[in-house]
Amino acid sequence: MTAFEDHRLAIxxxxxxxxxxxxxxxxxxxxxxLVDVDETVLETARQTIKQKLRHAQLMGVLPxxxxxxxxxxxxxxxxxxxxxxxxEAVTExxxxxxxxxxxxxxxxxxxxxxxxxxxxxxxxxxxxxxxRPEDLVGVHFMNPSYMIKMVEVIxxxxxxxxxxxxxxxxxxxxxxxxxxxxxxxGFVINRLLHPLIxxxxxxxxxxxxxxxxxDGLLEGCLGHxxxxxxxxxxxxxxxxxxxxxxxxxxxxxxxxxxxxxxxEKVRDGHLGRKTGRGFYDYGKVAx
Amino acid sequence: xxxxxxxxxLTAETLQKEILGFLxxxxxxxxxxxQDLFASGVVSSMFAMQLVVHLEEAYDIAIVGADLKLDNFxxxxxxxxxxLRLKGDTEAAGNA
Numbered sequence: 001m002t003a004f005e006d007h008r009l010a011i012x013x014x015x016x017x018x019x020x021x022x023x024x025x026x027x028x029x030x031x032x033x034l035v036d037v038d039e040t041v042l043e044t045a046r047q048t049i050k051q052k053l054r055h056a057q058l059m060g061v062l063p064x065x066x067x068x069x070x071x072x073x074x075x076x077x078x079x080x081x082x083x084x085x086x087x088e089a090v091t092e093x094x095x096x097x098x099x100x101x102x103x104x105x106x107x108x109x110x111x112x113x114x115x116x117x118x119x120x121x122x123x124x125x126x127x128x129x130x131x132r133p134e135d136l137v138g139v140h141f142m143n144p145s146y147m148i149k150m151v152e153v154i155x156x157x158x159x160x161x162x163x164x165x166x167x168x169x170x171x172x173x174x175x176x177x178x179x180x181x182x183x184x185x186g187f188v189i190n191r192l193l194h195p196l197i198x199x200x201x202x203x204x205x206x207x208x209x210x211x212x213x214x215d216g217l218l219e220g221c222l223g224h225x226x227x228x229x230x231x232x233x234x235x236x237x238x239x240x241x242x243x244x245x246x247x248x249x250x251x252x253x254x255x256x257x258x259x260x261x262x263x264e265k266v267r268d269g270h271l272g273r274k275t276g277r278g279f280y281d282y283g284k285v286a287x
Numbered sequence: 288x289x290x291x292x293x294x295x296x297l298t299a300e301t302l303q304k305e306i307l308g309f310l311x312x313x314x315x316x317x318x319x320x321x322q323d324l325f326a327s328g329v330v331s332s333m334f335a336m337q338l339v340v341h342l343e344e345a346y347d348i349a350i351v352g353a354d355l356k357l358d359n360f361x362x363x364x365x366x367x368x369x370x371l372r373l374k375g376d377t378e379a380a381g382n383a
Contacts, residue, residue: 055336058355147332226331234333273333283313283337 004029004066004173010083011035012100013090014045014073016236016274017117020145021087022071023052027146028174029066033080034073042073056146063175081107085170087139089117092242097121098129105130113166115139119239120186120194120246123156134160137167140187143234152189153178185250186243193231194244195255198262200228204279205261211279229279233272237265297346297374302367309341310363320363335360342366348373 007030011018014036022032026049034049036042049071056062072079077100080086086108090100097118105114114136116126127133138154151171155164168178181188200214209217215227232240241263247256265271265278272278303320310318316329324330330338338360339350348370350359359369 051336051340054339054355058335058339058357058360059332060357144333 002169002173004069006084007170007173008082008084009033009170010080010086010104012077012080012086012088012104014041015089015091016143016239017141017145018087018089019045019048019052020143021089021117021141023049023056024141024145024174024176026069026071027053027056027062029063029069030173031069032071033083034071035075035077035080036073037075039075042075046071046073052144052146055144059147061146061175077103077107080104081109083108083112085113085115085166087115087117092119092121092239092246094121094125094246097126101126101136102129102131105132105135110135113137113163113170115167117141118154119190119243120250122185122250123154123183124158127156127158133158135163137163138183138187139167139171140189149175149177151176151178152187153180154183154187155180156183186247190243191247193228194240194247195253197228197232197235197240198244198257198259199255201232201261201279202259204229205259232262233278233280233282235272236274237262237271237278241266297371299364299367299371302370303363305345306342306363306366309345313337318363322363323361325357325361338366342370346370346374 009025009030010033011022012035014034018034022034025032034042034045036045053068086104088097088101088104090096097116101114101116110132112135114130116123116136116138117140118126118138119140123136123138127136130136136156137159138156140152140154142148142151153167164180171178184191186194203209203214204211211229215229218224218227226234241258244256244258247253269275270277273282276282307318314330318324318329335357339355342348343350350373354369354373359365
């Protein structure tokens, strides 16, 4: 295993997953340059990351023998130039990802691993947008990234084996376990999970069962540790809708067409945990 | 937010009552004073951080370093002991 000091991570996008992955890396001694277009977002992100690191310490999931990495935030993509690995964690919208990945691939040197934390867009589609398609690999981090050990790693048809190896190596340094799969819209987890959450919301919309009962059945009868609607709140309902749209456009599966209740919550700004309210009310947002 | 009046003496009993009140309101379940909230599954690991932030804000304390560990938040009794100890430390520092 490479030493944690050998890695310099650049993360693009300071939202839910960007801050999660930053906290995971910093807590494992890896320094991070976090880039976003908005200084206000970065200011909030610094506080969020601090809280996530406290949460990770509270839960005892960080190695005790490593000093915390250094966090640098920036609104300039040029600051990713020295990174050994770049993680793209921006909104799940083709145009946004294309713009960011294309620009990032022009800034870094050949041999820099490019990771997309895409939820649903196939790696091979995104590989068309970058200078060296073979440098791109998908890594689907979970939320909270520092609590969940397993990650879904996606090998695109053009991903260089050495790039895949480097990504898995980094994940090992970050204390994660990788399960590698081939490319497909939604990959394994979200192709299964997103229609499930959408259908759970439809059941509530139709009045078949309440939010608590739908989650209670999946938790109590099927042993899910977190029910689908609470999971949706954790993902962020606007992100969920974006991902469902990606799946629906590519697969035409009706269970992936975002239901009215989901769209209504997004319209009303009830996006889940991060806004304090989604399917559930969280009171003051704490982590 | 401060839920505890400044003039009322802070005792283990009042603290436990206040923490129980917060828990009942947030998780809609009655819990025992010595019940392990995490082992019994009544609260999640995500809620643990909300407990930390609530105690810090309600009692004007900072829970840091070695104190920031899950064992301190497992039971209502454990949380009230932590708050009393940290309040005592704060007052001692303030009187120094």
